[in-house]
Amino acid sequence: MTGKIYLVGAGPGDPELLTLKAARLIAAAEVAVFDRLVADAVLDLLPPACLRIDVGKETGRHCVPQDEINAILVNLGLAGHRVVRLKGGDPFIFGRGGEEAEVLAAAGVAFEIVPGITAAAGCAAAAGIPLTHRGVAQGLRLLTGHRQDDGELDFDWHRLADPTCTLVVYMGVASAERLAGGLRGAGLSGETPVAIIERGTTPDQRTLFSSLADLAADMVRWQPKPPSLLIIGAVVNHALTPHMDHVGREAAQ
Template identity: 45%
Template sequence: MSFPGFPPMPDFPAGEVWLAGAGPGDPRLLTLLALHALATADDIVHDALVDRRALDLRRPDSVLIPAGKRGGKPSPHQRDINEILIERARAGRRVLRLKGGDPFVFGRGWDEASALAAAGIRFRIIPGITSGLAAAALAGIPATTRDTNHAVILAAGHRAEDGTSTTDWAALAKLGQPIILYMPMSQLEDIVSALRQGGMGERTPVALIQSATTEGERVLESTLGSVAADAAREGIGAPALLVVGAVAGLRSQLLANLVGWR
């Protein structure tokens, strides 16, 4: 695959693994390098949330290997995924590990990269558009503005595989910066309660974005004190992202002229 005026795409040698991000959902948000990897790989080990239309861009004789991890549902253990990548690479295959968003932002990319390094497997990292920032931007919510904040917090809202969660939500609330939470639905009420205990007011603007960049996208604007009840009433479920802070309240200023991503 080549593009006039662009640097040449790198070779994808046999026995190598590429860890790539597929972006937030819409296949048009794939990077050119990810597209090149799809067109070249022998084996594609992909997450459950990777759009089927993105997978359809693969080489016709390539092998699809589902490895999606979905909260609350049976899914492969990370060590099993690591073993698949290592075994396929050692068999002389060109292996693409395709993840939603960016592999190094709540994507377990480090787990896989470190396992490959320990096994002596060569690998390449291909960043993707991380879902939290993309979902917010496409919904008309800036991550930062000069008038509201000079920092933004990205946080994982789901529990760890052992059922624990070590995030100190109250401490994050005290920082006074907007928070973008990935996968918050399983403990939304607990997160909201902790943020309020940390000093965030119940009228703090929030936006809950479900299935960002897909046909099922829904955006719920609410407040910190009401979002859990509003989400339950509206039937908002995973996959979703939660934006908390002043930036979430800016969306209404853009909606009249904001052209939708579709």
């Protein structure tokens, strides 16, 4: 008899942002398989007897290959275990949850998706930045700055260079200069504001403010560390962080 795999969104870092369902499953987990972006404060909620399988890092390697993670989940499910598969943010937003769900379905392993607060929503809220705002931003686009083959970003820059739309870039630190250049080359003003949110929603959050024109130089100066998220668009000018004393803010000087 097969077990069941719960693909659980662990949110952006603050354990109080877990859904009630996610918190309940974590507290009762028999086995937990987790990524490197799952916050330690969330892992602390696992029961002492829970078997923990860290697939986010391994000695001498950056991460466990996705095919190996898929095999781990299938084998655990076929062995009858009830598994909490923890993913930072939401499992279906740049979390490869869709790939894992397809593999589990093909293997006949029961699974359930438990959504979580994605980094775009959680980090923007923690930094006091409205992702949409009447008369300022009529739309929102979520992008990844990481390419699986480490190749060049291949966005349709002219479609992205829309001043009425907020862009949120996951894993965008390494590609910040290319992003800024592509957007400016497609006509987006160099004065367009940018927020870099490092370790969002955690006590170590750092919120940095720049512009497309200054972004490359500011990234070199500030050296933000992952996990960091970029928010690009006029909504950044509406950040409310001066009134939110739990958020660290470092303005461009």
